[in-house]
Each structure stands twice: as C-alpha cells, then as structure tokens.
Amino acid sequence: MxxxxxxxxxxxxxxxxxxxxxxxxxxxxxxxxxxxxxxxxxxxxxxxxxxxxxxxxxxxxxxxxxxxxxxxxxxxxxxxxxxxxxxxxxxxxxxxxxxxxxxxxxxxxxxxxxxxxxxxxxxxxxxxxxxxxxxxxxxxxxxxxxxxxxxxxxxxxxxxxxPHVDFNLDQLNAFFSGLGLSQTDMIALSGGHTLGAADCTFFQSRIGTDPSMDSGFATQLRSTCARQSFALLDAATPGGFDNSYFKNLQGGRGLLGSDQVLYTDQRSRGTVNYYASNQDAFFNNFTNAMTKLGRVGVKTAANGEIRRDCRTPN
CATH class of the missing domain: 1.10.520.10 (Peroxidase; domain 1)
Structure with a gap:
C-alpha cells in the first residue's frame, strides 16, 4: 500500500x-x-x-x-x-x-x-x-x-x-511515460549504465535464481560480491561510454533485473539489438532522450532562483 x-x-x-x-x-x-x-x-x-x-x-x-x-x-x-x-x-x-x-x-x-x-x-x-x-x-x-x-x-x-531494480517493462514504461519519455527514450537512457557500478544488494538475489542471467556471469558475480560490495554495470569496457551495455544484455550479462528485462521482453528486444549493432544510433537516441529529460519540471524566475550555494536555498 x-x-x-x-x-x-x-x-x-x-x-x-x-x-x-x-x-x-x-x-x-x-x-x-x-x-x-x-x-x-x-x-x-x-x-x-x-x-x-x-x-x-x-x-x-x-x-x-x-x-x-x-x-x-x-x-x-x-x-x-x-x-x-x-x-x-x-x-x-x-x-x-x-x-x-x-x-x-x-x-x-x-x-x-x-x-x-x-x-x-x-x-x-x-x-x-x-x-x-x-x-x-x-x-x-x-x-x-x-x-x-x-x-x-x-x-x-x-x-x-x-524505478526499482525489479521493475518489469510495463512498470518502466509507466514511469518514463510520466516524464514524457517513450520506451525508446527509456532504453536509450538505460544505456547510461555502460558507466558506473551497482551495490551487490541490488542484484544479489538474481544470482543463481534468475534464468535470464548467464550462468558464467552468475559465478563471476558471486565471486565478486564475496570480495567487495559492488560490481561494474558494464565490466566489458569499464570507464568507457559505448554500446557494450546492450551487447551484455544479449548475452544475459545485464547486472540489474530492470536492465536484463529490456532483452528478455520481446517488446523491447528489437531496440536492444538495434543499439547493440549500431552505436551511432544509440548515441543519437541517447542525446535526444537526455535533451527531453532535461526539459522535465523546469523552473522559471517565478518559482525558482539562482542558488548561491547548491546545498541550500537562498
């Protein structure tokens, strides 16, 4: 409730x-x-x-x-x-x-x-x-x-x-639709997970229980989380912004459930495959989606201000 x-x-x-x-x-x-x-x-x-x-x-x-x-x-x-x-x-x-x-x-x-x-x-x-x-x-x-x-x-x-890490495609679409963003925008923005890491608590329950996770990847994650509290979202090219995130999804190597569902659900798989094979298309759609995201809830002089200190209102 x-x-x-x-x-x-x-x-x-x-x-x-x-x-x-x-x-x-x-x-x-x-x-x-x-x-x-x-x-x-x-x-x-x-x-x-x-x-x-x-x-x-x-x-x-x-x-x-x-x-x-x-x-x-x-x-x-x-x-x-x-x-x-x-x-x-x-x-x-x-x-x-x-x-x-x-x-x-x-x-x-x-x-x-x-x-x-x-x-x-x-x-x-x-x-x-x-x-x-x-x-x-x-x-x-x-x-x-x-x-x-x-x-x-x-x-x-x-x-x-x-959005939570266990969201399915319908839940993801509902959330992003509320921001004025399409499913294509949502998938492109998810590609931002080519950078960064996630705490083991966000995906540990999937290891050994989620059939969409590659078994070798599950073994690797189990070992990683035994040594440290996090894993890279895209270990294929750490620190690099590219389309390997989508290639990972194709191989069952999506770290979060809300990532992997983009490939396991047939309604979004085509876009994942497209971005995995065409980095330029991913880059183009990502920039378009970031621009649209940047327009959400914009404040004006009437209901906002220029903060002198970002941590506190003037």
Whole structure:
C-alpha cells in the first residue's frame, strides 16, 4: 500500500513536471552574454574531478537523472535540509555517491570564481552540463545542452519515487511515460549504465535464481560480491561510454533485473539489438532522450532562483 501511495503521489505531479511553458525558455547559448566561458569552465572542472576519481563521471550522470525524475531538473537533489527531510536522504537516493555531489559543487565553485559569472548560473544548469561532460569525456557523444533552468527551493524525502531494480517493462514504461519519455527514450537512457557500478544488494538475489542471467556471469558475480560490495554495470569496457551495455544484455550479462528485462521482453528486444549493432544510433537516441529529460519540471524566475550555494536555498 505504501508503494501505491507513493506511485499516486508521483502521478499527481506529472502535470506540473510536463509544463511546456517553462521548458520553452530553454535554449543553447542561454549564457552567451551572461557567462560566455561557462561551458569551458564546467568542462575543465569535470575533467579534473574525473581525473581525481573514476566514480566522478558516472556519479554525476546518475545525479542528473535522479534530480530530473523527481521534482524536475531543478537541482533539488543537491539541497541539504537541517531537519534531514531532503531527497538525497530518501532510501532510493542513498546509493548516490559523494563524488557526484562533489563534482557539481566543484564546478559551481569554478563558475562562481569567474567575476562575470558569479551567482548568475543555476546549479540545475551546471548539473546538466556536468552530465554531458561525464558522457563525452568517457568517449560518448558530445551534444548541445539547452540551458536556462532556475533552481528549485524544495526538497523532501516523500517526493522521491524512482524505478526499482525489479521493475518489469510495463512498470518502466509507466514511469518514463510520466516524464514524457517513450520506451525508446527509456532504453536509450538505460544505456547510461555502460558507466558506473551497482551495490551487490541490488542484484544479489538474481544470482543463481534468475534464468535470464548467464550462468558464467552468475559465478563471476558471486565471486565478486564475496570480495567487495559492488560490481561494474558494464565490466566489458569499464570507464568507457559505448554500446557494450546492450551487447551484455544479449548475452544475459545485464547486472540489474530492470536492465536484463529490456532483452528478455520481446517488446523491447528489437531496440536492444538495434543499439547493440549500431552505436551511432544509440548515441543519437541517447542525446535526444537526455535533451527531453532535461526539459522535465523546469523552473522559471517565478518559482525558482539562482542558488548561491547548491546545498541550500537562498
């Protein structure tokens, strides 16, 4: 019943998140006269963060999804409330890595270090740019990012409703449809799991019990989780953004149940096969889906602000 209540709450805010009026303010080059060096500053900062930690890029990319999918792309995931009632302390966000938050805070500090840019660029836009850099600097596509978001002022535990690792295709489609995204968008965005890792607790129940998991892969995971608490989402090309995630699914080597179901379900298998055989198509659809995701729940000057500190409303 609790899950149903949360799902109902999610559906209740769908209309707010899909408002086309706020998204219409977004455009590339939004900061051309406000902060002309913005993209170069963020690019350099993210590059430095990724050089310091292999977790930084994947964590920043995941942070972007966890932000946009909850209250819209308003950097509410970054807020730290004194009463501990904020998004990142919801159990569904507890697996977010500190390196992701640190990457955004470092980029924000670098932007504000430029006198022309100081306190003029939203944390939400920095988060969107950092996600792009995480992808492109890992060998993935470079794409133009629409900008012009304002930061939200509200972050609560109860607002967090996200897909779970045991979701089937219908549940995944229902969630992403609520964000205005298609099944094709959802599968392309899932390809972001070519980067990063997952804690063993998220997939351990599948080992030896899920017939869709390759037996050799199951043996490998059992050994991995006996040594450490996590496994790479795409061990074939760790640290590289490519289409090997989809090739893994074809071989029963999807780490999460919600990944592998994209291949086991005949309704989505064709798209998996297409991306596995055509990396350019995956890259193109991924960038389109990221652009659409970046339009969800955009705030304006009327209901948002430019946060001086990403961790707290002004």
């Amino acid at each position: 609790a899950h149903l209540r949360l799902w109902s709450s999610f559906l209740a805010v769908v209309v707010m998140l899909l408002s086309p009026l706020a998204a219409a303010q977004l455009r590339t080059g939004y900061y051309a006269s406000i902060c002309p060096k913005l993209e170069a500053i963020v690019r350099s900062s993210v590059k430095q963060s990724m050089a310091q930690s292999p977790i930084a890029g994947p964590a920043a990319l995941r942070l972007f999804f966890h932000d946009c999918a909850v209250r819209g792309c308003d950097a509410s995931i970054m807020i730290v409330n004194s009463n501990s009632d904020d998004e990142w302390r919801n159990p569904d966000d507890q697996s977010l890595k500190p390196e992701g938050f640190q990457t955004i805070l470092a980029a924000k500090a670098a932007v504000d270090n430029d006198p022309q840019c100081r306190y003029k660029v939203s944390c939400a836009d920095i988060l969107a740019l950092a996600a792009r850099e995480a992808v492109s600097q890992s060998g993935g596509p470079y794409y133009q990012v629409e900008l012009g978001r304002y930061d939200g002022r509200i972050s609560t535990k109860s607002s967090v409703v996200l």
